[in-house]
Amino acid sequence: MKQEYLKYIRDNVFPTAFCPGCGHGILLNAFVSALGELDYDQDNLVLVSGIGCGGWIASPHMNTDTLHTTHGRAIPFAIGVKLANPKLKVVVISGDGDLTTIGGNHLIHAARRRIPITVICGNNNIYGMTGGQASATTPVGAKTMTTPLGNDYRPFDLVKLVKGAGGEHVYRYTAFHAMQMKKAFKDVLQKDDFSFFDILTGCPVQYGRRNELREPAKMIQWMKDNSVLYSGEYHDDKIMVGKF
Amino acid sequence: MKQEYLKYIRDNVFPTAFCPGCGHGILLNAFVSALGELDYDQDNLVLVSGIGCGGWIASPHMNTDTLHTTHGRAIPFAIGVKLANPKLKVVVISGDGDLTTIGGNHLIHAARRRIPITVICGNNNIYGMTGGQASATTPVGAKTMTTPLGNDYRPFDLVKLVKGAGGEHVYRYTAFHAMQMKKAFKDVLQKDDFSFFDILTGCPVQYGRRNELREPAKMIQWMKDNSVLYSGEYHDDKIMVGKF
Amino acid sequence: MKEIMFAGIGGQGVILSASILARAGILKGYYAAQSQSYGSESRGTATRAEVVLSEEFVDFPHVEHADIFVVMAEMGVKLFASKVSQEAIVLYDNSVFELSENIGKERIGIPATRLAVDTFKKPLYANIIMLGAMMRHCGMVGPEEIKTVLKETVPSKALADNIKALELGSGLEY
Amino acid sequence: MKEIMFAGIGGQGVILSASILARAGILKGYYAAQSQSYGSESRGTATRAEVVLSEEFVDFPHVEHADIFVVMAEMGVKLFASKVSQEAIVLYDNSVFELSENIGKERIGIPATRLAVDTFKKPLYANIIMLGAMMRHCGMVGPEEIKTVLKETVPSKALADNIKALELGSGLEY
Amino acid sequence: MPIEKKKTHLKAGKYFMQGDEACAEGAVAAGCTFFAGYPITPASEIMETIVRRFEEEKRVFVQMEDEIASMGAIVGASWTGAKSMTATSGPGFSLKMENLGYAIMTETPCVVVDVQRVGPSTGQATRTAQGDLMQARWGTHGEHTIIALSPWSVEEAFYETVRAFNLAEEFRTPVIILMEEATGHLRETVAVREAIEIFNRVEEGNGAPFGGEEPLDAVPPMPRFGTGHRLLVTGSTHDPHGYRKTQDRVTQERLLSHLQQKIEYHKERIVQWEEYELDDAETVLISFGFAARAALKAVKDARKKGIKAGLMRLKTVWPMPTERFETLAAQAKTLIVPEMNFGQLRGEVQRFTGGKKVIGVNRADGEVITPESILRAVEGGTSL
Amino acid sequence: MPIEKKKTHLKAGKYFMQGDEACAEGAVAAGCTFFAGYPITPASEIMETIVRRFEEEKRVFVQMEDEIASMGAIVGASWTGAKSMTATSGPGFSLKMENLGYAIMTETPCVVVDVQRVGPSTGQATRTAQGDLMQARWGTHGEHTIIALSPWSVEEAFYETVRAFNLAEEFRTPVIILMEEATGHLRETVAVREAIEIFNRVEEGNGAPFGGEEPLDAVPPMPRFGTGHRLLVTGSTHDPHGYRKTQDRVTQERLLSHLQQKIEYHKERIVQWEEYELDDAETVLISFGFAARAALKAVKDARKKGIKAGLMRLKTVWPMPTERFETLAAQAKTLIVPEMNFGQLRGEVQRFTGGKKVIGVNRADGEVITPESILRAVEGGTSL
Amino acid sequence: MGYKVIIRENWCKGCYICLSVCPKNVFEKAGLLDDRGIIVSKAVRPENCIGCQMCADHCPDLAITVEKEDE
Amino acid sequence: MGYKVIIRENWCKGCYICLSVCPKNVFEKAGLLDDRGIIVSKAVRPENCIGCQMCADHCPDLAITVEKEDE
Ligand SMILES: Cc1ncc(C[n+]2csc(CCOP(=O)(O)OP(=O)(O)O)c2C)c(N)n1
Ligand SMILES: Cc1ncc(C[n+]2csc(CCOP(=O)(O)OP(=O)(O)O)c2C)c(N)n1
Ligand code: SF4
Ligand code: SF4
Ligand code: SF4
Ligand code: SF4
Ligand code: SF4
Ligand code: SF4
Ligand SMILES: [Mg+2]
Ligand SMILES: [Mg+2]
Numbered sequence A, B: 001m002k003q004e005y006l007k008y009i010r011d012n013v014f015p016t017a018f019c020p021g022c023g024h025g026i027l028l029n030a031f032v033s034a035l036g037e038l039d040y041d042q043d044n045l046v047l048v049s050g051i052g053c054g055g056w057i058a059s060p061h062m063n064t065d066t067l068h069t070t071h072g073r074a075i076p077f078a079i080g081v082k083l084a085n086p087k088l089k090v091v092v093i094s095g096d097g098d099l100t101t102i103g104g105n106h107l108i109h110a111a112r113r114r115i116p117i118t119v120i121c122g123n124n125n126i127y128g129m130t131g132g133q134a135s136a137t138t139p140v141g142a143k144t145m146t147t148p149l150g151n152d153y154r155p156f157d158l159v160k161l162v163k164g165a166g167g168e169h170v171y172r173y174t175a176f177h178a179m180q181m182k183k184a185f186k187d188v189l190q191k192d193d194f195s196f197f198d199i200l201t202g203c204p205v206q207y208g209r210r211n212e213l214r215e216p217a218k219m220i221q222w223m224k225d226n227s228v229l230y231s232g233e234y235h236d237d238k239i240m241v242g243k244f
Numbered sequence C, D: 001m002k003e004i005m006f007a008g009i010g011g012q013g014v015i016l017s018a019s020i021l022a023r024a025g026i027l028k029g030y031y032a033a034q035s036q037s038y039g040s041e042s043r044g045t046a047t048r049a050e051v052v053l054s055e056e057f058v059d060f061p062h063v064e065h066a067d068i069f070v071v072m073a074e075m076g077v078k079l080f081a082s083k084v085s086q087e088a089i090v091l092y093d094n095s096v097f098e099l100s101e102n103i104g105k106e107r108i109g110i111p112a113t114r115l116a117v118d119t120f121k122k123p124l125y126a127n128i129i130m131l132g133a134m135m136r137h138c139g140m141v142g143p144e145e146i147k148t149v150l151k152e153t154v155p156s157k158a159l160a161d162n163i164k165a166l167e168l169g170s171g172l173e174y
Numbered sequence E, F: 001m002p003i004e005k006k007k008t009h010l011k012a013g014k015y016f017m018q019g020d021e022a023c024a025e026g027a028v029a030a031g032c033t034f035f036a037g038y039p040i041t042p043a044s045e046i047m048e049t050i051v052r053r054f055e056e057e058k059r060v061f062v063q064m065e066d067e068i069a070s071m072g073a074i075v076g077a078s079w080t081g082a083k084s085m086t087a088t089s090g091p092g093f094s095l096k097m098e099n100l101g102y103a104i105m106t107e108t109p110c111v112v113v114d115v116q117r118v119g120p121s122t123g124q125a126t127r128t129a130q131g132d133l134m135q136a137r138w139g140t141h142g143e144h145t146i147i148a149l150s151p152w153s154v155e156e157a158f159y160e161t162v163r164a165f166n167l168a169e170e171f172r173t174p175v176i177i178l179m180e181e182a183t184g185h186l187r188e189t190v191a192v193r194e195a196i197e198i199f200n201r202v203e204e205g206n207g208a209p210f211g212g213e214e215p216l217d218a219v220p221p222m223p224r225f226g227t228g229h230r231l232l233v234t235g236s237t238h239d240p241h242g243y244r245k246t247q248d249r250v251t252q253e254r255l256l257s258h259l260q261q262k263i264e265y266h267k268e269r270i271v272q273w274e275e276y277e278l279d280d281a282e283t284v285l286i287s288f289g290f291a292a293r294a295a296l297k298a299v300k301d302a303r304k305k306g307i308k309a310g311l312m313r314l315k316t317v318w319p320m321p322t323e324r325f326e327t328l329a330a331q332a333k334t335l336i337v338p339e340m341n342f343g344q345l346r347g348e349v350q351r352f353t354g355g356k357k358v359i360g361v362n363r364a365d366g367e368v369i370t371p372e373s374i375l376r377a378v379e380g381g382t383s384l
Numbered sequence G, H: 001m002g003y004k005v006i007i008r009e010n011w012c013k014g015c016y017i018c019l020s021v022c023p024k025n026v027f028e029k030a031g032l033l034d035d036r037g038i039i040v041s042k043a044v045r046p047e048n049c050i051g052c053q054m055c056a057d058h059c060p061d062l063a064i065t066v067e068k069e070d071e
Helices: A003-008 A023-038 A074-084 A096-102 A104-113 A158-164 A175-189 A216-226 B003-008 B023-038 B074-084 B096-102 B104-113 B158-164 B175-189 B216-226 C014-027 C074-083 C112-120 C123-138 C143-153 C156-170 D014-027 D074-083 D112-120 D123-138 D143-153 D156-170 E019-030 E044-057 E067-078 E090-105 E133-138 E154-171 E249-264 E289-304 E322-331 E344-350 E371-382 F019-030 F044-057 F067-078 F090-105 F133-138 F154-171 F249-264 F289-304 F322-331 F344-350 F371-382 G017-021 G054-058 H017-021 H054-058
Strands: A045-049 A065-068 A089-095 A118-123 A170-174 A195-200 A227-229 A239-243 B045-049 B065-068 B089-095 B118-123 B170-174 B195-200 B227-229 B239-243 C002-009 C031-037 C046-054 C066-071 C084-093 C106-110 D002-009 D031-037 D046-054 D066-071 D084-092 D106-109 E003-007 E013-018 E032-037 E060-063 E083-088 E110-118 E124-128 E147-149 E174-180 E187-192 E195-199 E232-234 E273-276 E283-288 E309-314 E316-318 E334-339 E358-362 F003-007 F013-018 F032-037 F060-063 F083-088 F110-118 F124-128 F147-149 F174-180 F187-192 F195-199 F232-234 F273-276 F283-288 F309-314 F316-318 F334-339 F358-362 G003-007 G027-029 G041-043 G064-068 H003-007 H027-029 H041-043 H064-068
Touching: A003 A023, A023 A118, A023 A175, A023 A216, A023 H054, A045 A074, A065 A074, A074 A089, A074 A096, A074 A104, A074 E032, A074 E060, A074 E067, A089 A096, A096 A104, A096 A118, A096 A158, A104 A158, A104 B104, A104 E067, A118 A175, A158 A170, A158 A195, A158 B158, A170 A175, A175 A195, A175 A216, A175 A239, A175 H054, A216 A227, A216 H017, B003 B023, B023 B118, B023 B175, B023 B216, B023 G054, B045 B074, B065 B074, B074 B089, B074 B096, B074 B104, B074 F032, B074 F060, B074 F067, B089 B096, B096 B104, B096 B118, B096 B158, B104 B158, B104 F067, B118 B175, B158 B170, B158 B195, B170 B175, B175 B195, B175 B216, B175 B239, B175 G054, B216 B227, B216 G017, C002 C014, C002 C074, C002 C123, C014 C031, C014 C046, C014 C123, C014 C143, C014 E013, C014 E187, C046 C074, C066 C074, C066 C123, C074 C084, C084 C123, C106 C123, C112 C123, C112 C156, C123 C143, C123 C156, C143 C156, D002 D014, D002 D074, D002 D123, D014 D031, D014 D046, D014 D123, D014 D143, D014 F013, D014 F187, D046 D074, D066 D074, D066 D123, D074 D084, D084 D123, D112 D123, D112 D156, D123 D143, D123 D156, D143 D156, E013 E019, E013 E154, E019 E032, E019 E044, E019 E083, E019 E110, E019 E154, E019 E174, E019 E195, E032 E044, E032 E067, E044 E060, E067 E083, E067 E090, E067 E110, E083 E090, E083 E154, E090 E110, E090 E133, E090 E174, E090 F090, E110 E154, E124 F249, E133 E174, E133 E316, E133 E344, E133 F133, E147 E154, E154 E174, E154 E187, E154 E195, E174 E289, E249 F124, E283 E289, E283 E322, E283 E344, E283 E371, E289 E309, E289 E334, E289 E371, E334 E344, E334 E371, E344 E358, E358 E371, F013 F019, F013 F154, F019 F032, F019 F044, F019 F083, F019 F110, F019 F154, F019 F174, F019 F195, F032 F044, F032 F067, F044 F060, F067 F083, F067 F090, F067 F110, F083 F090, F083 F154, F090 F110, F090 F133, F090 F174, F110 F154, F133 F174, F133 F316, F133 F344, F147 F154, F154 F174, F154 F187, F154 F195, F174 F289, F283 F289, F283 F322, F283 F344, F283 F371, F289 F309, F289 F334, F289 F371, F334 F344, F334 F371, F344 F358, F358 F371, G003 G041, G017 G027, G017 G054, G054 G064, H003 H041, H017 H027, H017 H054, H054 H064
Parallel strands: A045 A065, A045 A089, A065 E232, A089 A118, A118 A195, A170 A195, A227 A239, B045 B065, B045 B089, B065 F232, B089 B118, B118 B195, B170 B195, B227 B239, C002 C066, C066 C084, C084 C106, D002 D066, D066 D084, D084 D106, E032 E060, E032 E083, E083 E110, E110 E174, E147 E174, E283 E309, E283 E334, E334 E358, F032 F060, F032 F083, F083 F110, F110 F174, F147 F174, F283 F309, F283 F334, F334 F358
Antiparallel strands: A170 A239, B170 B239, C002 C046, C031 C046, C031 E187, D002 D046, D031 D046, D031 F187, E003 E195, E013 E187, E110 E124, E147 E316, E273 E309, F003 F195, F013 F187, F110 F124, F147 F316, F273 F309, G003 G064, G027 G041, H003 H064, H027 H041
């Protein structure tokens, strides 16, 4: 992160409360850098989040108006903000448990209505904060506190879910794709549309620990090795990244 | 409905409390007839519903175990029943407001997990029982109590939504397609899979009244005229019916 | 002060009658309160609508002892009889049912549904016919106020029929 | 009855220490209670763990006046000093901070983190070293019980190092 | 004080309105510019009126996917400076509880209407009750304080809604309007005045945006989003600047004390009630909402019979005028609480009677409580 | 009575467990075969233990998408004959309120654990509190009755969970276990007995499957789904056979009376408390849960100082032993209620003291209340 | 061989869907209101019935049964 | 012309993602624990830096800034 971008964060709360190597930090980094590269008016930006480590990405780290809400409900609060003052840019940043498990209904309704907010899911495939239970994006077979023998249930493909609900401007990147992510953030920050990001952040502590990805660097490498840039053809066995 | 199928209904509650020409009754008719044609064991069938006119299709009309739950929550109750006793056939029948507006999260999670229950949405594109407010399936431009100048927001395409969430065995029919509907009900009643039905029932009173479809017969005719059987090609401007 | 109670089944328009009466009362400068009870099963179940008209604010705005009871369906009689004053005038639709109960002081049969079907080819205005009849006994509001309210509330193409029904009811010989 | 309090920052393993001590107490037939406090921000904030060992059921299972206070990070001292008995023995990691506060009766510095890094190339077993030192002062449990508990709780490949750390702590000269 | 005398949007005069409608008109008059709702009997008519009036007034109405979302949306909207509101009934009120607690914790002004119907659960949707009195106070988890008002007539549905907005803004807290179906669906004469008093939110002022600074009972200023304050709003325990402090007991204690004191220490501005014929009353009735109208009728009927009865009628139900309960209990030979539940208000009054037993007149079958049944209790009570 | 003496699944002996773990083991012992949950601090360890033990025992565990769904799922499961349970903390408890009311209305046995943390709202997730006492009673809308238990130790977390299941089955009602984080996360010695008593659901018996028949306080039999009963289960007002009656006041009245009486008339089987040194006590403490442990220590310390103090400790918090409050109030010179909130239990006790003021010792900052602070109040109270 | 077209008149609500879906124009509205205020449907030309079941399957009130006539 | 690789050491948590993403092997683990018990990352070969920003963009703790050296 560039020195000049420090104004977009509250440096008094650093170092963050995230674990070492937490991919949510990479998302934070990319978002801050996107603002920095655009020299974005931080006083016209409201960041809304729910509960979870993912809910901490914006609050308290980002130096804008932030609304840290209840678990799963960031989107309705964000809609209240946006509809009451359409001039504001409203971005929701929260976790997979928050936005897609307990909060899935608000997500699909926001997508359906194409409310002009941006929703960024810091998707680490698990409930990080509460100690590593399965979420709606935990892969089949993955070990979690609540699936010690491996997860039985299929996860959402969030790109398909949001598009199936009617959403447009849907993106996916992993923590490895810090630069592409940043560029896409810049794109949507300059628009007043609905947009959705599935950002695979990786949780080395609660997810990695149980699934042989304990080392943050290994997790990043794994993301690199298993992802494919989307260019028209969608492979269900790969992590498809890009714009959809 | 055949005389012999009377055993599947509680005739002491007839005539139903539905308005004249309510399409929910046609769904009821088709479901009863499907059971009848299969000579289905009604004592191994649990019908679960939420709140709304659609929630009354099964309760109290159907002569099986019925669980009339809270608004939007039929699916979780049904999952409790099914997982606790997998031998039972569990079918959820409820309205569009119930299953897809307030209850959308439970629907997508059930689809994702492919819990072996059947979910039938009596979709009349409106909140019938509470006096005709817009639901998540109300078409753009349609007049409702809460959209007197016409609905601004895009509705869900429930087939796309459920498939986007990971659901299989997804069907759509209208009240005009009573016979096809019945046949499809028979198919899924004999399986132990997740399946989903978007059944366009039509509400002549709350929807029709405001949208020039006040006459039930006209509503049925409209459904006939505007629907196309799916055979590989999906047209967004038509009501696609069939299996998806 | 007058307490007026209307009863019928869903769809018979008893709430509309009550509301028209109350609005007419307002036009005359009275305090008016109008309430009703109906189920979620709003179709085919008993509906009750009440109006209290008074010179001044009424503490308890529901009917305690109806001075006038207008009843359009038999199931309404039993359900609400206890709220009818012994001095009450009871108007009932005798083209729909026969009143066997011995309620109120005076019981007057009005064949409103039959009259409506005969005149308008549908039962739709039976409630307004009853309202017309009621008006004569209530004494607090006249045809002018009710017509003014009708003008404000019913679709213009239905206005003439409504007024006709009102006059039919108020002009009945019995 | 003995009340023992451990304090440190998240990740230093003070809860594990407390839990090992409590389980060891159970093996000796004592009633044991063990509690802790930590935040959602479980990383980098003050953690406290408490153990009460007693012959019989203890009404209030938290530390009221710690007989022994084991403290591994400076921020723990101020935060929890009020719960330390005036008669207490205070064991602190003097390879991490200097104890300036005048708490308890006896204050003993144990360079646990340095010893751990020296011996195991990582700070990981500092808590067990402290536990070893604590054991000598507690008097209610011995190395046998603690080793038995370690066998049941730590992964087998880490067992030897754990035992080594324990002995390092209990064998220290000071 | 940031109180403004404002012309009412409706022409002064007499109107005939439904309670739900009057509540919505009250919101319009109070300056509510954001409404998020979800349909439910018997509250839907509030939304129906709002839809129509907001269209005319160019304010923001949104129908959300459920009651949880509606509650979230009005909190979000409030932080943009909007006066915001939602309306529901029992089942929806239960769903709002988590986000209601969030509004309390974040000191977000907003108004939540609960038009009470028969419960528990789905119960009887079109029937009336007063079963949510205690839920309004205690429905959300954790120690907290709340303000709730209970209009007894259609006219009051209008004015108490205005007052609800004013209190919400003055004390930066959600305010609940507890109505009954009996009032919500009642049509009645409403006299609209020329002008009403409006409390305008204090956006800039001394101190940080959240409480916990000295004095603890002071209401902090509430800047709006988008004005450069870079606000940190959180439902977790936070310091006066909004920083999360989920480990610190001092912050928690100060915050909770602040949330309590800003309301409890200012009860005189919040708690309102009316008294009828209490001066020489030996039989004292205490009631609220629709039940109080039946109680007043009963008091008048009792007086006609020579019984010295009087009524205390709560307009604010939370917090309660407990000191007045005490003096009335001291004065009264008989204390009677009529209500449409099994004794929720009675239980509250019972705490402050110095041991005198309170008699309940209760009805929870979906019908309104009648003057007759209360009169019977008054007669029975005096002949004890 | 369908009570069975059953071997405990754990070998008799002493265990060292966490409160959450003991609660889960209690559920296994009680015969719970269905658990639906959603993670939340500080209740997640209950789920964690259930996952492990249910795997071993081949019972059904499901992690749902939220707390609303978890509550719905356990009600559905219960109708198949399963003993079912869910566990949560404040924010999740608030979300469960609507479906909790459904369980009450449909007379569905199930157990709901609330491990209390600091509120309101997200508050402090890892800190302890007793802020949900009133919410447990009143959190869902509409007039209703509830049973809630409050274990004060890890051992009791085990046995009171068993009792919760038994009461749920015997009275066909949801039973709440109100624990504190302080107990949920406490590790302590637990003595497991050889055998425990289990109440087995009465599936067949006299009368229709729902209450409202005479006698009104009788618990109706509860047939299970899939056995030919063609049950009609609804959260709307219903007659004894389950037919919806949403217009009929008699049905509503009978149903509500039944729901109340089946619990209130059988308080002697439900309400349990313990008394310590009360015989000659002049200072009477009344407390519950973890706070009662501090209170007991304070009582003993007070006795050492020659103060005649005693403690009444509630094991069942709802309904409350109000008659005993009355006799104790009559006996006591000083009444003290220590609790980890701003006075929720105190308010309840205050109703039954014949006017005697109850002194509160309160703490709501996330730390456990201490014997010292209570002792100070005891000393202060006696010197009044 | 023909068909019997049975209408459970007290279940019929007069929506006239049967009139519109019957390919053989078997039904008509009854002339008179019944005691619920409904003008029910009548099978006035049962002899035209071809047993297609369109009416029986589309009746929202389960009021119609069409059976093969016993010879 | 080269690059300045700045690490805010007190923000670094020792995840070593920078080590793994740097194409030029600029970083190493510092030998010693700091007072938080962390072995931070050090830019030990800044002269190799090509300014690709991989490290700066991937540091989850926003601890790295890579700037063009002023001449
Ligand atoms: C209503 C409610 N239920 C449960 C919780 C507990 N809770 C806190 S964070 C969290 C999970 C967060 O998971 P996710 O959104 O994936 O964030 P992560 O920590 O993985 O970044 C849960 C369940 C809560 N705070 N509120
Ligand atoms: C929690 C809750 N919110 C709102 C309601 C009110 N309500 C009852 S039915 C209904 C809408 C039902 O719509 P739908 O499911 O489409 O059924 P329909 O009546 O159209 O068949 C609503 C909002 C309720 N009962 N519970
Ligand atoms: S638990 Fe996982 S998601 Fe949370 S801070 Fe740690 S690594 Fe990140
Ligand atoms: S309101 Fe609509 S959905 Fe409900 S019964 Fe009437 S026609 Fe059917
Ligand atoms: S379709 Fe059924 S309900 Fe409709 S008119 Fe025909 S018989 Fe009657
Ligand atoms: S079966 Fe076919 S032909 Fe016969 S009456 Fe019905 S719709 Fe007409
Ligand atoms: S990536 Fe950042 S936090 Fe990780 S080791 Fe490098 S400088 Fe430290
Ligand atoms: S900018 Fe590139 S080359 Fe330079 S240190 Fe960072 S990763 Fe290495
Ligand atoms: Mg996550
Ligand atoms: Mg609908």
